[in-house]
Amino acid sequence: MNNETVNIEGAVCAPPLTHNEQIVMGHGAGGRMSHQLIQKAFVSAFQNTALNAGDDAALVEPGLRQKLSISTDAHVVSPLFFPGGDIGKLAVCGTVNDVAMLGAKPLYLTAGFILEEGLPMDTLKRVVESMRLAAEEAGVQIVAGDTKVVQKGKADGMYITTAGVGVVREDVNVSGANAKPGDMVILSGTIGDHGIAVLGARGELGFQSSLQSDVAPLNHLIDAMLDACPNIHVLRDPTRGGLATTLNEIAAQSNAGILLKEETIPVHPEVNAACEMLGFDPLYVANEGKLVAIVPKEEAEKVLAVMKSTKYGEGAVVIGEVVAEPTSRVLLKTALGSTRVVDMLAGEMLPRIC
């Protein structure tokens, strides 16, 4: 060993790369890069109270008797069909859920289809039938739409954008900004099912799984919860970016902290196994049929009981509480008794090497 050749004090780093010049995949992953893009490119341009609030849907008051909740969602999933769902079901549920998260009853959707030349007509029919069934279950109507066809190679089969509108219940005030110290954090069931099911369906993992996506309309669950407790402070569905990112958003909006208990967070054993193998953390894996509810402590038992009596909330559990300090942070008490911070997803979720 020749010590002369080892540069002990040598500090070596490449200059930072901020990806300001072009869009990279990380901008679409739902984590901090997505947030920065949304703030810099869109919110700063469109500036208004409803948009600036930063909730899943926009709360608008167009001078009617009731407030409206409006949201839109673009769907680009690959493959188009996966265990437990497909792009059509996803497109309906995604928007229904976002509209409902303000405590609204979703009523009408619109759907825009971007179809790739060569898409089998049968595929389109299956997707549309799936949308019909999901809309029926959610109790919404798809009342307008648009269709464009692009050349082969310009789209991945099909993309669907849906927009939705609903009326906000008169007795509620639900927003990501309403979490208060002392509130309890409730999760409606296991996390990561959708992300791992879709990843498995791509066939790139080299193992099979019976895991189903959790994609589901949550508006009836929300109705039942608000019937029992109109005073729910926050409702949000942890989609891309996972539970960790959603809770960080709420902590920042509410200027509060969230303290989780690791062993209370339910994870399906197959999701856990896939994450262990791939080097993912279930806290960052996408869900499409789960919600987080933040409720006053004294109402938690009641809300939990109602959730457990419903189809999409039967796995509901309390996973933590809202704390005053540190603000805008999510902490996790590990099973071993140590405490760590749970950060937002940075860019794309990348599998670790070993």
Next chain:
Amino acid sequence: MKYVTEYRDAELVKGVIEEIRRTVTRPWTLMEICGGQTHSIVRHGIDQLLPPQIELVHGPGCPVCVTPLELIDKALSIAARPDVIFCSYGDMLRVPGSNRDLFSVKAQDGDVRVVYSPLDAVTMAEKNPDKQVVFFAIGFETTAPPNVMSVLQAQRLGLKNFSILVSHVRVPPAISAILSSPHNRVQGFLLAGHVNAVMGYHEYPPLVEKFGIPMVVTGFEPLDLVQGILKTVQLLEAGKVEVANAYQRAVTFEGLKPAQDAINKVFMECDRKWRGIGMIPMSGWGLRPEFDEFNAEKRFDVESLHAEESPLCIAGQILQGLKKPHHCPAFGKQCTPENPLGATMVSSEGACAAYYRYGRVTSEVIRE
């Protein structure tokens, strides 16, 4: 989950920590060599639970972090070619080269794919005979067997469109470099159990003898880690200088002979630059000349490409355990996982990223 849950059992872990507490009589500085162990320690907060006499410093065992700038630039140059499908382990995509990363190449002109196994890249080469498929073969001894298997498989299939860009590094020369440093503070090593699963630990007794410090083969789950720490502390307290194995369910003294044979057939030892440390003689593996046709550096004529690293952060000192991530003035401010100044912030196994993600600074504040 079998083989995970039982090694994360809180009561068992607390029991071993209690035993460490009873054993320790004075301060000791231990280094876990492997980035996977750093990740696990910080994720589970194990260092918070240890008695204050035990300091863990984080070693250079993150293959993503130590891959030299020059090789990243070579990868970027190859990946940008229109005739190439460039395959990589996922967390290499964010590592900055001199002026861009693989994400940028993917967004601009390159066909960059994340694969979970180098054998997937071989399959891709079979399916795309009109393309050159290149796999970025990085890693320590752990990833060497699959990486060399990809070459042997491509050879067996007679593929003319598959090659690998090799940046392999080895643990023993890195340990030797760290212990040879006049700044060395490390008194005991937790060896990287997955490396030892492949290589065994017969390479380590000479190092223990030369430098006079104990080394303990250690696993990755919380219980494995605290058992490795306990064994190291027991050896230190008893004044014993030897190699011990605290990861017997996966590691034998000899290691996996067939894997070692495959590695020796395809790779040979060579000098290797480590990002953050510099050149360590004979610390790497490269392809033997008889496998030149699978050598991407030769196939794409990037051997002469040279890059100078610019000194902007203290990654080098962190990789050697001289500094902790939050000692860096850029940590968490200018330097974050989505805007990494250094490789240690890029990979989720990098010490800086682990500290950032699991909020070490904040939780230390909370504890105080």
